[in-house]
Amino acid sequence: MMGVTIKDIAKQAGVSPATVSRVLANKAGFFGAQTAQKVRQTAKELGYRKNTAATELVTQRSHDLAVIVNTTKTNFATQIIEGIQATAFPADLNVIILYAGDGDAERQRRALETVIERSVRGILLLSVDLAPENLALLQSTEIPYCFLSISFEGPKMPFITSDDWQVGYQATKYLLERGHRRIGLAAVDTQVSITGQLREAGYRQALAEAGITPRPTWIHPGDYSYPAGQAAMQAYGAHPDVTAVLAGSDLAGIGVMNQARMLGLMVPVDLSVMSIDGTDLCDIVQPQLTSLTQSFYDMGVAGVNRMLATETPQQQRFTPIQVVARDSVVDFVART
Amino acid sequence: MMGVTIKDIAKQAGVSPATVSRVLANKAGFFGAQTAQKVRQTAKELGYRKNTAATELVTQRSHDLAVIVNTTKTNFATQIIEGIQATAFPADLNVIILYAGDGDAERQRRALETVIERSVRGILLLSVDLAPENLALLQSTEIPYCFLSISFEGPKMPFITSDDWQVGYQATKYLLERGHRRIGLAAVDTQVSITGQLREAGYRQALAEAGITPRPTWIHPGDYSYPAGQAAMQAYGAHPDVTAVLAGSDLAGIGVMNQARMLGLMVPVDLSVMSIDGTDLCDIVQPQLTSLTQSFYDMGVAGVNRMLATETPQQQRFTPIQVVARDSVVDFVART
DNA sequence: ATCGGTTTTGTAAGCGATTACTAAATTGAA
DNA sequence: TTCAATTTAGTAATCGCTTACAAAACCGAT
Structure with a gap:
């Protein structure tokens, strides 16, 4: 034995x-x-x-970097993880990934305890919305941690993500530049998440600068999922009040497009659709999705580097975003 | 401290x-x-x-189940992992996931050593094609292991997957039943992997039973990727010798469809496309992909149960497959 | 030959938990 | 009241490794 x-x-x-x-x-x-x-x-x-257990017992230090992912459904997580892997590997860190059920506090706790009790070298949390007691648990340790692809109000939480206000602002700005004036915001969580609120604020600011006040029907909140995109488009209806829709994620954008097709609308001729994220999905759907693309890989790289850094650099950091034009957005032309 | x-x-x-x-x-x-x-x-x-290290040192036993995944790109892995999680959680096992670079033997070794030196409770390998020396490493331990979604020749390796011969056979049979007689096989790795060879054998058998001998141009091997699907379709050309194509994966199937569109072919009117896997992707593309669907979730469940079992059950096991008809395959009608 | 300095090696004390073994305390029956 | 059985609690060894400290061994220089 x-x-x-x-x-x-x-x-x-x-x-x-x-x-x-x-x-x-x-x-x-x-x-x-x-x-x-x-x-x-x-x-x-x-x-x-x-025997790693023996080594870690005496050295009080592990070579493992833990990554906690909220759910298997977030498809951009793989890009972040690739950035993490690529950076951790040369630094002699082993990456271990744990899934915490989506909103399940119990699973979050289990995942956290598992890695805390192992005294991992650092914890990276990929768009995990921690329950308050679990956040306290995380903070009660000496283990460095950083949130990725999620942001918080106030200066105390360490995170690396896109500037979500800019995400909403830049994407909307782009659609405005293409001549659209009635622009929808779909499947963004404007209710509870700070991410969604910032995106909506950026969206509203861009519209405001163009002298536009969005009507309530233009905004259909949701959880960034494919069904949320479908539901939003269903709500816009076959004769939408908007000429372009900004969707909260690529999957949501695809949901919008497919539902639009169901309603007899041609994308982009009858309706322009733009999504937030810019993952591989954008390239494989028809028409290819124009997106506000985030730098997920860079988030992973930056996250590992922060864990590696001895002195703590700035707590919060934004990674670049950019508009990638594909085929789902066209210049608005008034219909007769 | x-x-x-x-x-x-x-x-x-x-x-x-x-x-x-x-x-x-x-x-x-x-x-x-x-x-x-x-x-x-x-x-x-x-x-x-x-302190988990102390506990494991004395008890010589861990509560962790390791899952090693070949690459972030395999999108069906998330389904298997969900099955694993759902089964492991109630059994008080913590699931830790490690990625081993696609064909990178060095990364495979690192991942394996990491989990072996931790004396994890079991190791599940998701479609990992282990380098010979790493296979020896894995077998040199007492740790139970099982391959998922990959098969081997001979009776000695423990695995749980679909019966790949049946995969090729059933899918082809289905296309034959829809009236197709000139059927292509695309982006399946018929060169090195046993999986691909079995699928091709099943495909050939189904054709043979219908009295058909496939022409060499009908078969375009590949690595199951989106580009492989595109390349295969490119090779079939704008006036393909086939009326239906069986693609090695959903992504490959999408590649085939998109390339067909580029060539001016309408799917499914001008060409039927069927894919192997049946992940969520099938539902979000247009037209929705008819697929030979595998039971990935069940593979995960069965894998964990095998790790849990004290006495070793049968070494090799197949999970069910089924044809799920969507919109990308239609009955063949001879063109005038 | 003696000495300070550098390499190289050994001795032994932990790291933080578990658990076999022992012992005390408690209980109940005679 | 006494004794055996049962609960409950304590003592101390142990898991496999690292590392502070001490001690050889070896070096050329005096």
């Missing part, structure tokens, strides 16, 4: 356990060349496997 | 560390009610956090 320990290697190689430990941990300058050779040799022969 | 230990609690509560351990680990029947009360109380007051 039990495996090979450094003592076994020590005995076999005729050295002390301390020496074995030093060689295997590569504490350069603390052992001779031929000793190292012999130790490594016997370690391999014996099929030695380090 | 350092945290609260059971000794601190013991001192504070006026009991021995052993008692604290028993209470906190809920070793029922080994402590009095009021003692338990007091211990739990002080543990909470002191903000105690269990």
